[in-house]
Amino acid sequence: MGTYSVVETGPKSAEYAMDRLPSSKQGPAKEPTSPIQQVIKELQKLGGIAVPVAAMNLVVYVRAMVSVLCLGRLGGLQLAGGALSIGFTNITGYSVLFGLASGMDPICGQAFGAQNWALIGLCLQRTILILLTASIPISLLWLNLQRILLWLGQDASITAVASTYCLFSMPDLLVNCFSQPLRVYMRSQGITAPMMWCSAFAVLLHIPLNILLVFVLKLGVPGVAIAASWTNLNMVLFLLAYLRYSEVYKKTWGGWSRAAFKEWWPLWSLALPSCFAICLEWWWYEILTLLAGYLPNPKEAVGSTAILIQTTSLMYTIPLALSASVSTRVGNELGAGRPDRARVAAMVALGVAAVAAVGHLGWATGLRNVWGRLFTHEERVLALTASVMPLVGLCELGNCPQTTGCGVLRGSARPAAAARINLGSFYLVGTPVAVVLAFHLKLGFAGLWFGLLAAQAACAVSVLYVVFTTDWHLEASKARQLSDGNPSVELPGNYAPPRDVHVEAQSDEESASLLPLKPTLAYVEGKSNHNDMWHPGSG
Template identity: 35%
Template sequence: MSSQYGDPEAAETPLLERKAAEGRWWSKVIDVEEAKDQISFALPMIITNVSYYFIPLVSVMFAGHLGELELAGSNLANSWASVSGFTLMVGLSGALETLCGQGYGAKLYWMLGIYLQASCIITIIFTIIVSVIWWYSDIILTLLHQDAQIAIAAGLYLKYLIPGLIAYGFLQNILRFLQTQSVMMPLVVCSLVPLALHVGIAYALVHWTTLAYRGAALAASISLWISVLMLGLYVLKAKKFKQTWTGLSKKSFGHVSSNLKIALPSAAMVCLEYWAFEILVLLAGLMPNSEISTSLIAMCVNTEAICYMVAYGLSAAASTRVSNELGAGDPNRARRAMAVTLKLTVLLALCVVSALAFGHNLWASSFSDSPVIINAYASMTPLLVISISCDFVQGILSGVARGCGWQHLAVYINMGTFYFIGMPIASLLAFKFNLHAKGLWIGLICGLTAQMIGLLLLTKFTKWTRIEMSEDSSVKTIEA
């Protein structure tokens, strides 16, 4: 009674409003404001990543309509490009999630431009190496026992995709530079506009010029460069970057080696996981009914990849929030941000797997008209539900690892869980116990589960420290 009538503030508060405030149970379950911020961050990231994923895919679609050889060649080229180049560029740019994220949180704004330039120098070095591999890809793919004609077609496609590789590397660096400053909507515009233009460019080059098949790959390169130029001009012209981008500087060369110390483990962390999925497709080709098994596993891998793009939006939010808070010297807020992201991930995963569980036949029919394939995919759906759920959680924890600068530790976790647990179990179940495609996917689930547990233990028992890079470009960790 005394609290209600004796307190003037309480007397002035309407009873219904106070009761409503007490009844907001969800505010006790999750930090609503933090959740809103992360959702507003994640949605643009999802749109951006899906758009950039579709630019090379649309080119493959245009090439595929020219004939069966062109379809096989462009698909093989796109897979080889992802394995040997695009994934590497994504991984190398992960160093900026740590350095720019923590630098922005620590208010060392001018250093963000230095880190970006150092990362672009690294990108140039690695694109030269990968470009040489792509130039001779027809020979390499033939040595890997691919059909000679398809290998030649894939090699031709990749030669015209080389300019796109350089653009893709720069693009990933600029994305991380903007992401760590929570600049999101320009990313959406600079990904959707090039994607829309890409459809017209691809159609024109394939059908209105003598380039035809080669024009599909060249169109992807042109569209990726359009996106780079749009984002680059935005960074140069927008006043909000006057502190984080102060122009080209020779100091960036002094930070290349220290940037590499984070970039290389980051690239290995991403590539080891991606390659594990590709190995499953190769193993499926060794089965007795290889045509069906390969198609089925490829469909499952594509489903997992598309679902992971949704999770990646929240993963980027976790990475940015954690790195910003650690840079500001507040590890407790960083942990709270991670907890909110994990709760949002559970809700998002439930929505995605529910849609897959009820709509798997419709989804499978978009890949194939074969009743055998559709029925086989239906039998794989329960396993996909489990793997996608694990992938969502580990995706967030991987984002936390990038934000904290733990890439060198996450590499060992990914190596051990996928290549010493997941792949051996997959091979054993598929070939020894004749579980075939299901055996392969159960092995993958074992690897994903072990990876998730390993990353959980990493976040639980590793000190949350921030990275400090001094003027002499040495890297060290200090207590946040």
């Protein structure tokens, strides 16, 4: 008895059909054949995803800065309490949700390349449910922030402000359970320009929202937190409005399905290591801030650390966009059974990352004496910041390639490798180097950043080794093998093929060269906006 497959009859059907046929049945190749042509073509595809994503990351960074500026206007106590709360929520909440949502990358990216449309929508539903489940213990932790900070010996007045900010940020936790999966869902399909415009419009409204809530209605710290949550909610509503009225969702969304409530483990198996890989790096920057507080000049060291972390957050927008984009590109090509193109996508992205790294080094070195004045006029803090800025630039020589390389690993469904590398690089290399240089060899503040440099160097070397030794044909065959050899999940009851698509009966022999209609999560089993303030990660 034959099987059924979805065949698209629209303008893209010929291209997809030729890609799926064995090489002996294909006609003359229309794709660029020379290496230069392939690189140029890939740069166009990568740029089409990366440029809007980078712009979106930059816009969300501006939103974060507006919130920080409003806290500063309220006073030093409010700024300190807000910063403490932001650090706590990043560590315990936003990094976790962002990391778990990154588990969608290989599933949606490869499913899109393989034209498993229904699987993309099903993965979105499962991820939302997983994030909602994860938000329950996170919210309980946030509710007890004041007790936790007092137990850790924090100042009572600062803790009270931090607790207030955290309490009014709880709606944002719920919003992130939808915003993070939506971004991956759209990016995996190459729908990035609308995300950029929706984010820009939401951030434009963020400024008057802060003025209204914080200064006109005099809500103070709660007003800043409410404005941030409201802005994220606006982003989600704008994205949903775009999806609804553009009707681009119809290919992949068949409505909520009971299938979304079962077979979570294949997604969990990718989401958990993705979460660990991202959190291990984010958390290290918070550890860096804590270590700065133990130096002989803690006030200046912590103040300079805050400036430098904001600086790395700004520079991180580019490698983060490259990471997200190459994850999509590699996933699309592997899912479509094109391992050579997946390899080209990875190499081109790493080349762009190297250029960006050199640019960041030049920028950090050239502006070292003026950049800090945007944040403070305290001369000691400025001197400390200027002395370390070149080190921050050197860190980017490792950060840009390793962040991009981690995107390659996510796109090829290998987030566990990235998690192991981050654990070893940041905690077995970076932390000991930072502690020894800063405290035992008396290098002080610079010693901490030499620790980061060592961590980034170790991470970059390890990630690049894994990427360069990848057997791309094996990775593609893994994806195909898993999709053909595992039980399928049921489609939503009201799922119907999209317009310009019809279902054709095929013999068993014919169907062997095509992916089955029924998608399987096992088929894909094989990482800058959560709240972006005060750490280098964003999204």
